[in-house]
Amino acid sequence: MMYQCPLCQRPLTATDKLFSCSQNHSFDIAKEGYVNLLPVQQKNSKAPGDNKEMMQARRDFLHAGWYQPLADAVSKMLQPLQVKQLLDLGCGEGYYSGQIQQALPQCQIYGLDISKNAIKQAAKSNKQLQFCVASAFKLPFIDQCFDSIVRIYAPSAADELVRVLKQDGYLLTVTPGPEHLFEMKQAVYAEPRLHDDAIEQIAGFSHQQRQRLSFRLDFSQPADVLALIQMVPLAWKFTAEQKQQFAEKFCNNGNSISIDFY
Structure with a gap:
């Protein structure tokens, strides 16, 4: 398991019902299968992340297939990379995580989001994947454990991305x-502007290509x-x-x- 304790940064080991570290910090595994690794001191509100209304709207829209071309494009860019361990950063309710899993069935996928409501839905919908509630700015993963990170609109800290990626790892962003x-x-x-x-x-990355x-x-x-x-x-x-x-x-x-x- 690639999780580390969000309190002391020691590796977490899993039992049937919880994750724990050598300092006896423990985190329960929810009945849906996800783990909450967001300590209270890393929360910026009582219920951080997207609210239920926004989450349900996104779920309805994405599962209707409107953004299927984007899911296909992301999966196609990942396929030549021989990805074995992937992080979907800011995964929401797990739509893109599930799409990537279908395209890369041999890849072990972890999904992370700060919204507990979103992660609960992601875990329900994608039983074979690993999901956690956590901060994108303090990733609860050991060093150099991922071959690739997918970041679709999600904010993040560059130093944390570098830390958890392998030396030859790839970051795929959608903006x-x-x-x-x-x-x-x-x-x-009144005067709408185009996106930059x-x-x-x-920092820590060299640009390879853009589509x-x-x-x-x-x-x-x-x-x-x-x-x-x-x-x-x-x-x-x-x-x-x-x-x-x-x-x-x-x-x-x-x-x-x-x-x-x-």
Whole structure:
């Protein structure tokens, strides 16, 4: 097992019901199969991470297949790397973890998120994977244990990524392309701006390649548009009335929404 204690950084060993370290710090394994490795001193609120409403919207949207091209692109980039141990950082409710597992059945996948609600759902949906509640800035894993890390939108600390990756390990990031959700921006900003297209320089890493994935989504049901709005940070810019108006507009008038990833 590759977990380390979030309190003393000693390796954790597992029994049927808990993980423990040599300093007698112990962490129960939940009935769903995940372990909570987020000490209270690493919490920034009582229930950190996405709330239930945002999580459910994202789950509904992703499992409807709207972002399947992204899941396929991530899996395709990983396949030549011969990944055996992978971390899905900020995995949410485990959609991409499960998709990667299907594409790389021999890979052992760990998923981490700060949201307990999300991890509980991830563990329910993907019994064969390992999930934990933890901070992305203090990763509860031993040094140099992963071949690859997938980071889809998740914030993180570069030094921690370097620490848990093997010397020749890879970090695969997903970030917004210039035109991502531009129509949504137009609805809330007087002068909407494109996302920056500069390549992020991450300390400890050398950039190898970048792929752009762009497509458009055509919706027929307002509920699908509402789910998309609710799962992105732009949701806070809309009133409830504006959300409904936007959703109906993009279903009734044949409009589509730009999806753009790096």
